[in-house]
Amino acid sequence: AQKVTQAQTEISVVEKEDVTLDCVYETRDTTYYLFWYKQPPSGELVFLIRRNSFDEQNEISGRYSWNFQKSTSSFNFTITASQVVDSAVYFCALELGSSNTGKLIFGQGTTLQVKP
């Protein structure tokens, strides 16, 4: 079975704190893709990153960084020096390589509140 688990339902931090959002996935496919999407209060889903299962290098984009560990089936997302504008719901998602279509299995999402 394929599944994505985001165990943290809600996280609240104060501005400038670092915060890590956890994502654990399950799949038997050897080729797969992992994603993070952001859903701000306005409601749209914004693509943040896509990572394939053969690339375990960590990635950094500004204040955002992602840690992919196949050994623990995790793809965690860290925001450094959080800002109020980072307040949103963040979704981790899995796409199976066998589909290669963009069909996503989403986690339940983590609501991040960054307080000033």
Add this chain to the structure above:
Amino acid sequence: DAGVIQSPRHEVTEMGQEVTLRCKPISGHDYLFWYRQTMMRGLELLIYFNNNVPIDDSGMPEDRFSAKMPNASFSTLKIQPSEPRDSAVYFCASSLGATGRTEAFFGQGTRLTVV
């Protein structure tokens, strides 16, 4: 590029009425998806199309739901008759579906309220 365009943004309808949600995917994208977001079930895939052909509709909850894609630039999701439990945000997304470029781009969603 204008992105994925959905209409209407908000829809309020009475139970039993027919509801039609519309989507214009990004030009050139071969795949189109309809997702539903609710508090209880999160984001779930309802149906997806490849080159205008429905490929997997296993997520469509009931026969009251139907989706069509008459051409590459337009898709509809219809609920007939609507029920209060259909209240949700419905997202349309499109993707290239080719190796290395399969991230899905989402529309802004249609918030449906059935009273």
